[in-house]
Amino acid sequence: MPIRLSHPPTLRERLAGADRPLVGMWISSGSPLNAEICAGSGLDMLLVDGEHSHNTLETILSQLQAISAYPVTPLVRVPVCDPVIIKQYLDIGVQNLLVPMVDTAEDAAKAVAAVRYPPRGVRGVGSALARASRWNRVDGYLNDADDTISLYVQIESADAVANAREIAAVDGIDGVFIGPADLAASMGHLGQQSHPAVAEAVSSTIRAMKDAGVSVGINAFVPEVARQHVSEGVDFVFVAADVSLLARASEALAAAWLPGEQGESERASY
Template identity: 75%
Template sequence: MPIRVNLPPTFRDRLAQADRTLVGMWVSSGNALNAEICAGSGLDWLLIDGEHSHNTLELILAQLQAVAAYPATPLVRVPECNTALIKQYLDIGAQNLLVPMVNTVADAEKAVAAVRYPPHGVRGVGSALARASRWNRVDDYLAAANGAVSLYVQIETAEAVQNAREIAAVDGIDGVFIGPSDLAASMGHLGEQGHPEVVDAVETTIRAMTELGVSVGVNAFAPDAARRYIELGVTFILVAADVSLLARASEALADTWLPSAGDAAERASY
């Protein structure tokens, strides 16, 4: 007899049970070993990024398999709100999705439809072929699938900030995630996530979601900004990335051990 499988809790479930902000990090290296190392760190969750990294379906699948043995919950960001691509992400077993650049109610509704089976959505049915159902080893997967997937959308433009309350109210949206970098760019402050106008837009969105009782997350690598957003009530936050940690740590190593730490030309000769 085949083994019957229970799927792990969704990120929605984790947030509902939490009594504090869930803290996580990006996994952008496209490497399953790195993902496993990060999963064992003790952090609450990981964001496996398919938008600004070289991650392919095969690489994301390997990372999902690598982190499955650890308590950290993986959230996977798709490159765009593409129905066919979202179907593939779901079928490889990504239970928790983050969709970027959701600016309107229509964008949010399209994302919801993509993750739900008919009659409530347009997700194609291929569960017998897919890791999502563990190849039909999950009992009644088709009937339970909508509840086994959580969906988060990114608020990362000035337009999205204006529409945030309406976006969050769309049935099937489990929460919003604020992206200060793209938000800054859309507001004319490229590369200035700490600009007062950008910070105000972020804080306005956090307060609005908190008032509505909607899960809200934010990206904040600067510790002071992260602490401020936690104080404001974000329910989940990203505070680092695997690639940035490696970059900064390797630079610190060079600063410590090279005879002329600030000399880029000398570093390049090694």
């Protein structure tokens, strides 16, 4: 007889049971080894990125397998809200999905439909072939799939900020994630995430989500900025990436060991 299996808690469940903001980092290198090293760090979450990295289905699968031995919760970002791509991500076992560039409630509804089986959605049925159901070793997967998946959408444009309450109110959206970099660009302040207008747009979105009782997270690689957002009430925050940690640490190593003056340069912080 095959072993009957179950799924680990979703990010939705982790947030519901948390008594503090959850803290995580990005895995953008595409490396299962890096993912496993970071999975054992004690952080709450890892965000495996399929939008701004060279990740493929195969590398994401390998990273999920490496992470699965640890209690950390993986969140995976798709490159675009495409039902075909989302179907493939879910079938390889992604439980916690982040969809970028969601500007309207209609965009959010499309994301929800993509993660749900008919008649509630449009997700293709292939559970017998998929890691998501552990190849039909999870009893009742087709009927209970919604309980094993949490869905988060990115607020990262001026339009999305204006529509944030409507986006968060869409049935099936478990929370929103604010992307300050793209938000700054959409507001005409490319590379200026700390611009007062951008900062206020971020803060107003956090307040709106808190008022609505919706989970809200943010990307903030500058420690002071991350702490400010925690004080504003975010429920989860991503504070670094594997590639940024390696870049900054290797620069510090060079500065400490190479002769001569090391000129200071401003680095993109997130």
